[in-house]
Amino acid sequence: GAVVSQHPSWVICKSGTSVKIECRSLDFQATTMFWYRQFPKQSLMLMATSNEGSKATYEQGVEKDKFLINHASLTLSTLTVTSAHPEDSSFYICSARDRNRLNYGYTFGSGTRLTVV
């Protein structure tokens, strides 16, 4: 089945530094990838949608300059949290889908726990 690999699974960084999170589709071409943020005991909030080779579409209230998304290939999307602050600490999850799949599947990564100190 479809597998999405997300790295790192956890990261601790100092306030003011940048952190990059990778999301890779291992056995399919991800024409679209999604980035979600999840606070403790809450639901997943969609941050942005990225299509290969084009600019990401951000949800209302998400700072484009702070959360940089790159989807340069059909198997890789990256989320960079720039100048991270403690309030950016959260669980980030990516999702990828292949529109060519007849069973309409979204596959999720295992998530990245970001802690900014």
Add this chain to the structure above:
Amino acid sequence: AQSVTQLDSQVPVFEEAPVELRCNYSSSVSVYLFWYVQYPNQGLQLLLKYLSGSTLVKGINGFEAEFNKSQTSFHLRKPSVHISDTAEYFCAVSVWNRDDKIIFGKGTRLHILP
């Protein structure tokens, strides 16, 4: 715009008892519906999905859900739960060929009591 409402934030149930997790959606167009499970500090795993056809959908781990268009519901059921079913369950909705976004409900935490 689409939205999803999960009516219960927490559901306690005794082991081997049946359970139903409720989900209602709102949309002006036809939607696709999903149930996902999330174990602590992990990503989401698809339990089942409704795209079209039979309104009773069977998924993994013994779960099933029934799509009810008139009541705009997609409740998740399991006839007999196990301690390993303790997790967070999310109902989600999407519209095919639109912007492909999948919108999640707030989640229901299933507590299995021994």
